[in-house]
Amino acid sequence: MRDRKGGFGVCHEGNDEGCPVEYTLDVIGGKWKGVLLYHLMDGTKRFNEFRRICPGITQRMLTLQLRELEEDGVICRTVYPQVPPKVEYSLSDFGKTLIPIILLMRDWGQEYMKNASKALQK
Numbered sequence: 001m002r003d004r005k006g007g008f009g010v011c012h013e014g015n016d017e018g019c020p021v022e023y024t025l026d027v028i029g030g031k032w033k034g035v036l037l038y039h040l041m042d043g044t045k046r047f048n049e050f051r052r053i054c055p056g057i058t059q060r061m062l063t064l065q066l067r068e069l070e071e072d073g074v075i076c077r078t079v080y081p082q083v084p085p086k087v088e089y090s091l092s093d094f095g096k097t098l099i100p101i102i103l104l105m106r107d108w109g110q111e112y113m114k115n116a117s118k119a120l121q122k
Helices: 020-028 033-040 045-054 059-071 100-119
Strands: 075-080 086-091
Touching: 020 033, 033 045, 033 075, 033 086, 033 100, 045 086, 045 100, 059 075, 086 100
Parallel strands: none
Antiparallel strands: 075 086
């Protein structure tokens, strides 16, 4: 696990280590991590597959996001000893525990998109 950035607020549940929601968002939050995890639910992906799936992400940001997810134990990075090098990313067993959360986020997003488009039509 990587070192946390800190700044976790006081939790109203009496947890001295900070708010669990903040902690969770530190692991999966941000613009790209949820999207990367969503696409890994379909199976193993290679770096360039992510570049095609998410054309708006820079190579540097993709590398950083994948590294953080790996350091947090959410994804596995497998390097195959061949030329050219082949690297694949997949959800770890721990990362698979996020699937219900990612699916709920997808469902919420779909509902929000419908409601937002209805509001714009009024």
